[in-house]
Amino acid sequence: MAVDTPEVAESQPPRLIRETFPVGPLRCNCSVLGDPDTLEAIVIDPGGDVQRILAVLAKHNLRLTGIVVTHAHLDHISGAASLRALTGAPVLYHQADLELVALMDQQAAWMGVPTPEVKAPDESIGTAxxxxxxxxxxxxLHTPGHTPGSICLYAPDHDLLLAGDTLFQGSVGRTDLWGGDTSTLLRSIQSELLHLPEGTLVIPGHGNTTSIGLEREHNIYLRNL
Incomplete structure (x- = not known):
């Protein structure tokens, strides 16, 4: 029976558990990413339904080590503080969105929901x-435009992009909300996303998945980039 040497084993691409599911009243795409060997996990965009998120972690016996928010609109961040309190995992998002956190009452009134508890990040994250x-x-990847602190997460070993509300199937993030700017958004997509491999799976903040190649070819908002 053949036995892998340590060098061969190390060259194998890492395995990744991924579950993506809609949460909250605006059905934000929340993702749980976990390593089946170390059982470490992160949650991206816990916009609500915290008990469902905990159930997914428990199903895979995962230990939460980080809570990542792609931007500080209420539908993406509203469950972060509760999830932190229950797990002890730190909350990470870009500090440029603290101005949106200060407007959480206005966000909640506009969406017609109670104002959630939202705190400053335990750590600010950006392109570095x-x-x-x-x-x-x-x-x-810092991709301002939808909000000043919008980020995307790119996993090169898995051809995977968690795009938040920066890029969607056939569309881009809206820029008429707090902190939005259309020209900044399009520059972010051009500089940070369109150079990724065309087979990269894109998980947007809402709705169906797509790929970088499909968006390059068919997304009408990107035709002049």
Missing amino acids: TELRVGRSTLRV
């Missing part, structure tokens, strides 16, 4: 940041 989930690396 890399996150680890066991053996997998996630590169943080």
Whole structure:
């Protein structure tokens, strides 16, 4: 029976558990990413339904080590403080969105929901940041435009992009809300996302998945980039 040498084993791409599901009244796409060997995990965009998130972590016996928020609109961040209180995992998002946190009452009134408890991040993250989930690396891409602190997470070993509300199937993030700017958003997509491999799976903040290649070819908002 053949036995892998340590060098061969190390060259194998890391394994990754991923579950993505809609949470909250606006059905934000929340993702749980976990390493099946170390059982470390992060949650991206816990916009509500915290008990469902905890159930997914428990199903895979995962230990939460980080809570990442792609931007500080209420539908993406409203469950973060509760999840932190229950797990002890730190909350990470870009400090440029603290101005949106200060407007949480206005956000809640506009969406017609109670104002959630939202706190400053335990750590601010930007383009220079890399996150680890066991053996997998996630590169943080600062993509302002939808909000000043919007980020995406790119996992090169898995051809995976968690795009928040920056890029959607056939569309881009709206810019008529707090902190939005259309020209900044399009520059972010051009500089940070469109150079990624065309087969990269894109998980947007809401709705269906897509790929970088499909958006390059068919997204009408990106035709002049």
